[in-house]
Amino acid sequence: MSTRRELNGIRVLLVDDDDTWLKVLTRLVAADESVVATSTATTLTQTREALASFAPTVIVTDLRLSADDSRDLGGVEVCRDALTLSPPVEVIVLSGMGSVDTLCELRENCVFDFLDKAVVTPEGILASIHQAHVSVMRRRSAPK
Numbered sequence: 001m002s003t004r005r006e007l008n009g010i011r012v013l014l015v016d017d018d019d020t021w022l023k024v025l026t027r028l029v030a031a032d033e034s035v036v037a038t039s040t041a042t043t044l045t046q047t048r049e050a051l052a053s054f055a056p057t058v059i060v061t062d063l064r065l066s067a068d069d070s071r072d073l074g075g076v077e078v079c080r081d082a083l084t085l086s087p088p089v090e091v092i093v094l095s096g097m098g099s100v101d102t103l104c105e106l107r108e109n110c111v112f113d114f115l116d117k118a119v120v121t122p123e124g125i126l127a128s129i130h131q132a133h134v135s136v137m138r139r140r141s142a143p144k
Contacts, residue, residue, distance in 0.1 A: 009036030010133045013056035015078060016094070017042045017065045021117070025060065025094075028122050034130065044074040051081060056089055058132045060125070063095035063106075079111050088139045090132035094120065 012029050016022045022040055029035050039054040041047040044065055050056075059082055065074030075093050082091045090112035106114060112132045115124060 008137070010034050010058060010129060011037045011039075011054065011056045012129060013039050013041065013047070013050050013054055013059045013061075015041045015047050015059065015061035015065070015075070017062065021062070025125070028125060029060075029129065032126055032129075034133075044077055047074070047078050048081060051085065057136045058112075058129050059089055059091045060094055060129065061091060063093050076106065079106060083110055088136060090136050092125075092128050092132055094125070 010032075012035055014022060014025045014029065016025065019042075022042065026038060026040060029038050037054075039050050039056065041050045042065075047059075047061070047065075051059075059078060061075045061078045063075035075095065079091050079093070082089050091110070092113045092115060093106055093111050094115045094117055096117040112135060113128045115128060
């Protein structure tokens with residue numbers, strides 16, 4: 001039987017093809033007591049597999065993923081895939097690159113937040129994850 005903490009806790013899927021960033025993010029997120037589970041992926045294919053099996057409440061993804069297919073903007077694909085999930089999730093894009101057109105496309109695809117790797121702080125990442133989780137819980141409890 002699931003506990004209240006497990007049911008209401010934050011489940012974070014971390015997606016980045018940079019092993020160093022992924023390790024730093026994993027340690028940061030796992031140390032937060034509100035987070036009940038984390039999973040990681042380094043490619044779009046792995047991300048899709050994790051979406052099917054892990055059931056995150058929040059996804060933190062890099063914008064550019066090394067292409068395990070021919071696309072370079074795998075983070076946009078992650079956002080599109082997240083739109084189809086039920087129950088809903090929120091997506092945070094964490095990247096050091098992004099054009100105005102890409103940012104507009106991300107907003108159209110319901111990205112919760114965009115964080116710049118060059119200036120974001122650990123506190124900023126965790127704050128965004130917590131805010132995204134609150135948004136998810138509101139969306140999940142809203143009348144249909």
